[in-house]
Amino acid sequence: xxxxxxxxxxxxxxxxxxxxxxxxxxxxxxxxxxxxxxxxxxxxxxxxxxxxxxxxxxxxxxxxxxxxxxxxxxxxxxxxxxxxxxxxxxxxxxxxxxxxxxxxxxxxxxxxxxxxx
Amino acid sequence: xxxxxxxxxxxxxxxxxxxxxxxxxxxxxxxxxxxxxxxxxxxxxxxxxxxxxxxxxxxxxxxxxxxxxxxxxxxxxxxxxxxxxxxxxxxxxxxxxxxxxxxxxxxxxxxxxxxxx
Numbered sequence: 001x002x003x004x005x006x007x008x009x010x011x012x013x014x015x016x017x018x019x020x021x022x023x024x025x026x027x028x029x030x031x032x033x034x035x036x037x038x039x040x041x042x043x044x045x046x047x048x049x050x051x052x053x054x055x056x057x058x059x060x061x062x063x064x065x066x067x068x069x070x071x072x073x074x075x076x077x078x079x080x081x082x083x084x085x086x087x088x089x090x091x092x093x094x095x096x097x098x099x100x101x102x103x104x105x106x107x108x109x110x111x112x113x114x115x116x117x
Numbered sequence: 118x119x120x121x122x123x124x125x126x127x128x129x130x131x132x133x134x135x136x137x138x139x140x141x142x143x144x145x146x147x148x149x150x151x152x153x154x155x156x157x158x159x160x161x162x163x164x165x166x167x168x169x170x171x172x173x174x175x176x177x178x179x180x181x182x183x184x185x186x187x188x189x190x191x192x193x194x195x196x197x198x199x200x201x202x203x204x205x206x207x208x209x210x211x212x213x214x215x216x217x218x219x220x221x222x223x224x225x226x227x228x229x230x231x232x233x234x
Contacts, residue, residue: 031220033221033222035222035224042224042225042226042227043208043224043226043227044224045221045222045223048219048220048221050219055219056219056221059221089160091160091162093162093222095220098219098220099219099220100212100213100214100215100218100219100220103150103167103169103214104220105164105167106164106220106222108161108162108163109161110159110160110161111160111161113160
């Protein structure tokens with residue numbers, strides 16, 4: 001079946017502009033995660049969705065970052081007033097369910113490479 | 118908070134030889150999962166192997182095996198009979214199995230493995 005897809009694959013934007021990154025999880029997966037991969041910080045957790053709600057937003061680095069998920073499916077990560085330090089690869093992952101009682105594998109998308117000039 | 122440390126940024130191995138990638142972690146939890154992920158240049162994160170902390174037996178997947186030392190909080194990956202396709206970035210990751218926690222992954226900074234023909 002289809003895996004996790006992300007769009008765009010690459011995005012170049014000017015400092016100060018807003019950007020939206022999209023994630024399409026695997027059909028039927030209720031849990032969705034955003035991670036950021038940057039040269040200086042490695043791979044960091046940003047936010048976790050279970051259905052349409054986000055019980056853990058602890059990884060969002062500033063209030064310029066927000067994310068939503070509608071219909072329990074597609075998620076959009078929005079970065080407002082982008083800064084050069086936002087340049088990174090943004091990875092999305094989904095799993096059948098969240099929580100920790102039962103193990104479900106996280107499947108990753110190919111990521112969006114964001115470059116802020 | 119949990120931390121994952123990969124102290125070797127790069128390693129190289131001759132094709133058909135064996136290589137071991139190191140990882141240490143810190144946690145106060147007793148139940149958790151540990152993972153090794155592979156990230157080729159395509160950026161797609163691929164799960165290589167998983168270890169449940171409550172299992173004493175080391176996990177094995179074909180040419181990949183781990184040495185899990187719970188008391189030492191060490192989790193190394195051994196790749197046997199290295200192949201050119203094994204060249205990639207490898208990430209060690211931690212996930213809580215504590216009931217009520219969310220299932221986000223905490224990653225090390227990764228190690229770039231090159232394979233010499």
